[in-house]
Amino acid sequence: MWFSCARGVMVPDNPLQQTASSCTFDPGLSSMHATSHSTRLSAMSMHTRLFAPVIAFLFCHAASAQSTLMQGKKTGEQVYTSVCMACHETGVAHAPKFGDKAAWAPLIAEGQHVLTGHAWVGVRAMPARGGSNETSLAEFARAVAHMARSSGGDWKDPDARLMRQIASEADKRLVKSIKEQQAMQRELHALVKAAK
Structure with missing residues (x-):
């Protein structure tokens, strides 16, 4: 049985x-x-x-x-159209424009898991999850792959193995960010204590 x-x-x-x-x-x-x-x-x-x-x-x-x-049924193109296009179509806040090979080349060189993981938690002027709390990690990763493909990269939609690498990279980025924020908090507490 x-x-x-x-x-x-x-x-x-x-x-x-x-x-x-x-x-x-x-x-x-x-x-x-x-x-x-x-x-x-x-x-x-x-x-x-x-x-x-x-x-x-x-x-x-x-x-x-x-x-x-692997949750999420939306394709990379669907997520790009509904979420990413607002910034990546026009280049708002220095977002690399869709299809701009020169702007995307150094990002593609970072590697799919690194760029996707960092973008997921927020990088430079880009908010975490591209500003959409409804987008799953897998859907977000497909959107990044779609934009990279349209800009000279040969990235595929991620499989489970690559998704684990992306999640690990995002976690590392979050840990670093949390430590930086905790250091700022300690500095702020020290300033308040010194002012008493």
Whole structure:
């Protein structure tokens, strides 16, 4: 018997009832291996019985995290038209214009995950998320890829692996920004304390 987690990953609901050509976890070998017997695996060690639900959870959790990163149905062009065009069409506040290869070249050179992650949290005069709280990270990333493609880049819409890199880069940028703001706050507190 098998059950399907919410994201479609198939895992055994009872590892003790697996039969021919099933996968079991062997903690001694630290690997998955096929078994060819059709009897119940009643001799399974206590460790295996304890680890099987953990492994099932990890499979489901990984699939859930991947699908969460990929949320959002809008194409890059749709997001560009509804969100990005307001600044990137005209070059407001020095935003690189759509299709301007010279303006986009140094940005494209930063790399897709770096530019997208930094833009997501806000960079230079650009607000976080391009000013749209309704836009998902995946949709935003598709819009950046669309603009880069239209300006000489060969960027593809990001897959799950690239989305993880983008999220990691955005997180690094946020940590740096938070530390800078905390330093400013300490400076402000010191000024207020000195003024008393």
